[in-house]
Amino acid sequence: MNRPIRVLSLVVFVLFLALMANLTYAQVARQTVLNERPENRRVTDARFAQDRGPIMVGNIPIAQSVPVKDHFKFQREYPNPALYAPITGFYSYYYGSTGLEASQSPYLSGATDQQVLEQLIRAAAGQAPRGAKVETTISAKAQKAAWDGLAGRKGAVVALDYHTGAVKALVSSPSFDPSLLATHDLKASQAAWEQLNKAAEKPLANRATREIYAPGSTFKLITAAAALETGYAADSQIDSSRYRLPNSDKVITGSCGGSKVSLSHALQVSCNPGFARLGAELGAQTLQEQAEAFGFGKRWLPEIGSAASRFPTGIDAAQTAMSAIGEYEVAATPLQMAMVAAAIANDGVVMEPYLVNRILRDDLSVISEATPSQASIAVSSTTAAQLRQMMVGVVESGTGQRAKISGVEVGGKTGTAVTDRVRTPYAWFVAYAKEYGVAVAVFIEDANVSASEVAGGRVSAPVAKAVLEALK
Amino acid sequence: MIVYRKRRGSEAVMLLFAIALAIGGYLATHLNIDQALPHEWPWALGILFALAGVAHLVVRIRIPYADPMILPIVMLLNGIGLAMIHRLDLGTNPVMHSGELQLMWTSVAVFVFCVVLIILPDYTILNRYTYLFFLAGIGLLLLPLLPVIGSEKHGSRIWIQLGNYSFQPAEIAKIVLAIAFASYLVEKREVLAKAGSRVLGIELPRPRDLGPILIMWLASLAVLVLQKDLGTSLLFFGLFVVMLYVATERGFWPIFGGLLFGLGAVVSYPLFSHLQTRVSAWLDPFSNYDQNYQVIQAQFGIAWGGLFGTGWGLGRPNLIPIAKSDFIAAAIGEELGVTGLIAIILLYGILVARGLRAALGSNEPFGKLLAAGLSLIFALQVFTIVGGVTRLLPLTGLTTPFMSQGGSSLVANWAMTALLLVITHHSRRPSGKASDPQASLASDTTQVITVS
Numbered sequence: 001m002n003r004p005i006r007v008l009s010l011v012v013f014v015l016f017l018a019l020m021a022n023l024t025y026a027q028v029a030r031q032t033v034l035n036e037r038p039e040n041r042r043v044t045d046a047r048f049a050q051d052r053g054p055i056m057v058g059n060i061p062i063a064q065s066v067p068v069k070d071h072f073k074f075q076r077e078y079p080n081p082a083l084y085a086p087i088t089g090f091y092s093y094y095y096g097s098t099g100l101e102a103s104q105s106p107y108l109s110g111a112t113d114q115q116v117l118e119q120l121i122r123a124a125a126g127q128a129p130r131g132a133k134v135e136t137t138i139s140a141k142a143q144k145a146a147w148d149g150l151a152g153r154k155g156a157v158v159a160l161d162y163h164t165g166a167v168k169a170l171v172s173s174p175s176f177d178p179s180l181l182a183t184h185d186l187k188a189s190q191a192a193w194e195q196l197n198k199a200a201e202k203p204l205a206n207r208a209t210r211e212i213y214a215p216g217s218t219f220k221l222i223t224a225a226a227a228l229e230t231g232y233a234a235d236s237q238i239d240s241s242r243y244r245l246p247n248s249d250k251v252i253t254g255s256c257g258g259s260k261v262s263l264s265h266a267l268q269v270s271c272n273p274g275f276a277r278l279g280a281e282l283g284a285q286t287l288q289e290q291a292e293a294f295g296f297g298k299r300w301l302p303e304i305g306s307a308a309s310r311f312p313t314g315i316d317a318a319q320t321a322m323s324a325i326g327e328y329e330v331a332a333t334p335l336q337m338a339m340v341a342a343a344i345a346n347d348g349v350v351m352e353p354y355l356v357n358r359i360l361r362d363d364l365s366v367i368s369e370a371t372p373s374q375a376s377i378a379v380s381s382t383t384a385a386q387l388r389q390m391m392v393g394v395v396e397s398g399t400g401q402r403a404k405i406s407g408v409e410v411g412g413k414t415g416t417a418v419t420d421r422v423r424t425p426y427a428w429f430v431a432y433a434k435e436y437g438v439a440v441a442v443f444i445e446d447a448n449v450s451a452s453e454v455a456g457g458r459v460s461a462p463v464a465k466a467v468l469e470a471l472k
Numbered sequence: 473m474i475v476y477r478k479r480r481g482s483e484a485v486m487l488l489f490a491i492a493l494a495i496g497g498y499l500a501t502h503l504n505i506d507q508a509l510p511h512e513w514p515w516a517l518g519i520l521f522a523l524a525g526v527a528h529l530v531v532r533i534r535i536p537y538a539d540p541m542i543l544p545i546v547m548l549l550n551g552i553g554l555a556m557i558h559r560l561d562l563g564t565n566p567v568m569h570s571g572e573l574q575l576m577w578t579s580v581a582v583f584v585f586c587v588v589l590i591i592l593p594d595y596t597i598l599n600r601y602t603y604l605f606f607l608a609g610i611g612l613l614l615l616p617l618l619p620v621i622g623s624e625k626h627g628s629r630i631w632i633q634l635g636n637y638s639f640q641p642a643e644i645a646k647i648v649l650a651i652a653f654a655s656y657l658v659e660k661r662e663v664l665a666k667a668g669s670r671v672l673g674i675e676l677p678r679p680r681d682l683g684p685i686l687i688m689w690l691a692s693l694a695v696l697v698l699q700k701d702l703g704t705s706l707l708f709f710g711l712f713v714v715m716l717y718v719a720t721e722r723g724f725w726p727i728f729g730g731l732l733f734g735l736g737a738v739v740s741y742p743l744f745s746h747l748q749t750r751v752s753a754w755l756d757p758f759s760n761y762d763q764n765y766q767v768i769q770a771q772f773g774i775a776w777g778g779l780f781g782t783g784w785g786l787g788r789p790n791l792i793p794i795a796k797s798d799f800i801a802a803a804i805g806e807e808l809g810v811t812g813l814i815a816i817i818l819l820y821g822i823l824v825a826r827g828l829r830a831a832l833g834s835n836e837p838f839g840k841l842l843a844a845g846l847s848l849i850f851a852l853q854v855f856t857i858v859g860g861v862t863r864l865l866p867l868t869g870l871t872t873p874f875m876s877q878g879g880s881s882l883v884a885n886w887a888m889t890a891l892l893l894v895i896t897h898h899s900r901r902p903s904g905k906a907s908d909p910q911a912s913l914a915s916d917t918t919q920v921i922t923v924s
Contacts, residue, residue, distance in 0.1 A: 001718055001719065001721065001831075001837060001840050001841070001844075002832055002840075003721060004717050004718040004721050005718055005828060005831050005832050005840070005844055006832070008714060008717075008718060008828065008844060008848065009825070009828045012821075012824055012825075012828070012847075012848075012851045012855075013821075015851065015855045016817060016818075016820070016821045016824075016851075016854075016855070018859075018864060019817050019854075019855060019858050019859055019862070019864060020814050020817055020818075022859070022862055022863075022864040023774075023805075023810055023813060023814060023817075023862050024810065024814075026771075026774065026862060026863065027774070027775070027778070027779065027810045030771070030775060031775045031778065034771055034772055034775035035772075035775055035776065037758070037772070039761060039768070040772045040775075040776075041772070041788070041791060042772055042773070042776040042787075042788050042791065043776070045788070071788070
């Protein structure tokens with residue numbers, strides 16, 4: 001019986017060899033493919049379990065990873081959740097991430113080329129990889145002032161350093177708590193996700209950058225800019241009598257202080273018939289080009305993503321007239337309207353807005369630092385100066401008197417967009433403060449006042465003032 | 473003539489290594505998960521040490537010439553299995569206690585091991601009750617089909633349930649049938665080896681001698697069809713065919729067995745959806761993620777472990793459903809890496825090699841056949857289950873000997889180990905009445921002669 005036993009031994013040897021060869025082959029040939037499968041929880045979990053770097057406002061973290069005793073090892077925390085949610089976004093297991101958590105993820109997780117050496121050194125010392133610190137441009141004080149100013153009302157505030165384009169405040173209200181989505185209790189995160197998506201208040205919507213609204217009379221700044229660029233002057237007299245829209249029964253009225261007023265005065269009192277007629281005269285093409293020179297049609301702030309503001313195309317004279325006063329299908333983000341005020345304050349130069357100031361390693365050495373860059377030139381510096389003068393008039397003796405700060409040159413423009421007869425109007429206010437170098441846009445979606453021209457001035461201007469003062 | 477040394481001292485040292493490795497895995501798990509040693513670790517060490525010590529002493533007294541490699545390998549596999557089951561317990565919330573239960577079963581298994589050594593110093597008595605063993609084996613195999621006590625788990629009806637205790641009788645049937653086959657074939661091998669006509673250079677047996685293999689074939693098909701247990705069916709049929717081949721030295725039998733197996737596979741494949749599921753899970757697991765979840769998770773685990781593994785307690789083997797029993801090889805692959813899993817496969821390889829060596833060394837046919845049969849059971853189980861987990865073959869539900877969770881399998885495997893050791897003792901023992909063996913010439917130190 002020895003010969004069959006020897007044959008059997010040989011067969012068993014081959015079988016075991018096949019086991020080991022297959023295992024080795026599988027590891028060489030399939031490992032990468034398997035690790036890249038989207039269903040592979042080990043890989044997604046490991047990614048979720050990274051010690052991510054913090055997101056900072058000044059010296060205060062607004063998102064940070066703290067060690068916990070579960071298999072994800074680190075829990076993402078948001079110390080001031082609702083206030084900063086539109087900036088940080090969330091970092092969740094099932095729903096991916098948004099905001100800076102998404103756009104800065106390579107830095108936060110330590111996966112960029114600039115961080116390779118550091119991670120190698122840490123690995124050699126037996127330490128887990130750690131991500132970089134992302135320092136935002138936000139001012140905690142201004143952010144707080146904006147949040148308190150909105151006081152829970154639906155709306156948004158964006159403040160910009162108009163010399164550089166740095167975002168100093170970015171608030172969207174109502175907001176949400178990103179911790180609810182970042183929790184390791186995955187069932188709870190699912191429940192929170194459903195609830196946040198169902199909520200009538202739309203807390204996940206970023207009203208500051210990702211939603212567009214009719215800008216109302218704040219758009220008159222763009223119409224005025226287009227007029228000044230095409231030969232008008234601040235004291236040019238314009239026809240401010242009641243205006244019947246071309247080929248339409250609709251008549252636009254408004255008390256503008258006479259049937260002929262200066263352009264400057266028309267802006268000061270936010271004269272609807274004057275600007276509608278002016279817009280129709282200038283034409284859709286001119287208005288659109290002017291709006292685009294201010295940044296309409298582009299998606300700004302890729303760090304958190306934004307919607308492009310819109311000036312409608314292919315419109316007739318009546319629609320052009322309505323568009324010139326910020327109605328019809330004109331729609332803008334609060335960010336865009338802050339950029340309009342900023343460009344006027346910055347001698348007509350539109351600076352590219354940015355939200356991340358620096359990215360730092362653990363030892364505070366700099367991985368990358370923002371450099372302000374010019375996006376476009378919206379108007380000439382003379383036009384800008386005239387517009388500023390007109391905006392100062394609005395605050396000194398027009399509709400925006402509530403934004404007045406003594407001893408400071410503040411220029412502004414109110415806006416009240418009536419979307420329909422039933423809803424309360426949108427209340428806008430855009431402004432700049434020369435001494436502080438800041439421009440701001442305040443947008444309140446449900447201003448609890450009647451649909452009158454003064455809504456923007458009454459409701460939004462005080463918020464703008466508070467934000468400007470916080471940035472002095 | 474070769475005179476073997478007892479080598480009991482080497483066995484004792486290797487046992488210590490085995491315990492150290494198993495306890496090492498256990499402690500590393502706790503250090504990696506809790507950053508602290510468990511309070512009860514001296515107990516775990518003490519129990520393993522006591523079990524190994526008792527087994528060693530019984531071997532030393534009852535069968536001093538037994539192969540010295542087999543017991544340490546079995547102890548090591550058992551210990552690593554215990555550590556891994558405990559590690560998987562820690563990964564559940566709330567923490568489970570199947571590791572403690574498995575340790576209890578290990579104690580029972582070692583007890584059975586000792587009992588076998590004490591009551592069966594001469595295994596040849598087993599040769600006397602051929603048909604009794606045969607009936608008992610078939611009875612055990614079909615026991616789960618009985619109403620009330622038979623129960624179905626994970627789609628296979630291979631369990632009997634008595635109150636809170638469940639048992640897999642097929643595990644015991646393995647030994648009983650191996651003994652039955654061995655004694656039957658020793659008796660009939662001359663007849664079965666008789667040549668009939670010759671076709672294509674192969675000597676065919678006489679048609680009437682085809683009876684036994686056909687009966688075993690039908691019994692295996694019955695297990696496959698009625699209990700839906702591909703692994704057990706394959707194991708018993710393969711065992712019988714190979715033992716038939718070893719007994720008769722006729723190449724016809726494995727070829728004929730292979731054809732019968734092929735026929736069975738071709739006929740039953742379209743009829744049984746669970747066979748089709750297994751094959752599709754093998755060829756393309758991602759074609760149905762939910763259905764092949766277990767196989768896919770095992771692949772993910774092994775890939776995640778890479779060459780050297782994540783380390784004890786640092787992987788995610790709990791993501792693999794029932795990792796403690798059928799898929800313990802995947803958990804090993806994840807945390808100890810491909811390197812660790814290959815080391816385990818090599819341990820099984822050495823175990824089987826020592827068993828087959830015992831078969832070659834045995835000087836009487838029953839011992840030869842039984843040792844070959846027992847070794848083959850280990851080899852087939854390891855090959856099919858590890859091959860299934862690593863996608864070399866379609867998955868069949870078999871336990872990984874000594875490592876998988878489950879008392880029946882553990883007790884049966886230790887009993888088989890005891891039988892193997894008894895056979896090695898008999899073949900290595902100096903023949904005649906020589907009470908004091910001479911030292912082997914082979915192990916003398918080589919004389920170095922300097923040539924000037």
